[in-house]
Amino acid sequence: MKKIIVSVTNDLTTDQRVDKVCTTLQKNGFDVLLVGRHLKNSIFINRTYKTKRLHLWFAKGFLFYAEYNIRLFFFLLFSKKDSLLSNDLDTLLANFLVSKIQQKKLIYDSHELFSEIPELIHKPFVKSVWQKLENYLLPKLKNTYTVSQGIANYYNKKYVTNFKVVRNLPLKKEVEPHDFSLFNQEKKIILYQGAVNIGRGLELMIDTMPFLDNCIFVIIGEGDVLLYLKQKIIKQYLEKQVLFLGKMTPEKLQKITPLADIGISFEEDLGLNYHFALPNKIFDYIQAEIPVLVSDLPEMKQIVLTYQVGEIIENRTPEELAAQIKKMLKKDFSKTLKTAKKELVWENEEQLLMSIF
Template sequence: MNKIIVSVSNDLSTDQRVAKVCNTLVNGGYEILLIGRKLSDSKEIHRNYKTKRIKLLFNNSFLFYAEYNFRLFFLMLFLKKDILLSNDLDTLLPNYLVSRFQGKKLVYDSHELFSEIPELVERPFVKKCWTSLEKWLLPKLKNTYTVCNSIAEYYNERYQTNFKTIVNLPTQKQVEKGTLPFETADKKIILYQGAINVGRGLELMIETMQFLPNHVFVIIGSGDIICQLKEQVVNKKLNDRIFFMGKITPNELHKITPLADLGISIEEDLGLNYRFALPNKIFDYIQAEVPVLVSNLPEMKKVVQQYKVGEIVLNRMPEKLAKQIIGLTEKDFSAALKKAKTSLIWENQEEELLEIFRSCN
């Protein structure tokens, strides 16, 4: 049985894409070891494959990346493996070095256009470092895939690579509704689930909530700007209509998402990474039979236009956006959602993923 070491830079607990990839590989006959990092608030996980978390001295800035890559390199160097699967640019260097030193096969999964993330826009030196690493390593890789066609085409044109597309679709699920830990007073529920970072459109939604007295806004996730958002909510006196649920497990999320009347993914066009984004939350909303409101960006709007499961933002002015949301939540998308959810599932692309690993060289 071929053994694959899968590495990520997160703490494993909420990375649904990596969990799905690992499950597919296990079912395909591979032995998996998934490596990530251990944080102070890391939740216990139980998987049908082996996992390992690395506890670090540093958990942010350059020191985090340096320490994690150093530790990851030496850990993988002395473990048995046949294939290495690197997830994103921040784990690629140690994977590449181990694969070269020991003649092991390397597969690379790019979850985003890492060198173009908004956090690097005002940090030109750091951005240059990541871009240089990308420019050095990507042309050397033979077995690569990413989350959408736009990113695949970008890499293939820029670096003459051969990226394939494995979309971050959810596994097929039956709708199962739980309960919210607060009272919504029969108001319409708008949901955001995902990273709480710059450029996700959350500040805009908080401003928009001033014009939506019959709606509540539920935010699930954690990230860099959560304190800033909570302060904005207090300043706007919207505490009774905007709720932060923090980071929850995928199983808990599966029961909360179907409670929403609308799921949003209204990222800003802050560079190529967001412009080409195809967030997995869009597909999670669809699988939960929740209509979506998405940004007017190529990959997102393609899904909405093709499957008729929601609308594209027409105007990002808060009052006009509120008017669109009111109209949207009064429409019936149930038939289109039921049809779309049977196509947009992980199971429909598992064979293509397995073929990448079977034929890797």
């Protein structure tokens, strides 16, 4: 049995893409070990494949990435394996060095344009470091894939590489019965699930809520701007209209998502990473059979146009956005959602994924 070590910088709990990849590899005869990091609030995980969390001194910033890659390098170096799977640029250096030293096959999964993430916009030095690392490593890689055609085209043109596209689609599932006791049944539910970070359009949705008396906005996730958003709704007296449910396990999230009436993905055009983004939450909404409202950005826009499962934001002002949402809530997308959910599932991506491995 071929042994593969998969590495990420998160604590393994909520990374659905990596879990699906690991499960697919295991199903196809690989002995999988997933390596991440341990956080103070990390919860126990029970997977069908092996997992390991590295304990670190540093939790963020340069020292975290440096320490993690050093620890990861030595862990990989002295572990038995036939191949390595690196997820994103922040795990790539350690994997690349070990693959060269020991002549092991390296596969790279780029979840995003890491050097173009909005968090680096106002950090030119940090961005330049990641960019130099990307410039050095990516042209040397042979087995690569990413989440959207836009990112693949960008990398293939810039580095003359051969990135393939394996979209972050959800597993096929049936919609669970709704438990409306979780929310006010008289209100329409607008849902955001994912990282609560800069550039996700959450401020815009909060500013829109005063114009939507019959709606509540539910935010599921954690991130850099969570505290700021909580303070914002207090200042605007929106505590009853905006609910924060925190980070959830995928299993619990799958029971909450079908309760919504609209799922949003309002990413702003802050650099190429968001411009080419194809967030997995869009596919999770579709799998839960709820219509989507998305930014006018190429990848997510194409999904809506192709499958007719929602709408594209027409105007990013609170009043006009509220008017569009009110009209959208009166429309029926049930037939197109049922059709799209059959096609947009992980099971249809597995064959392409395995061709890379």
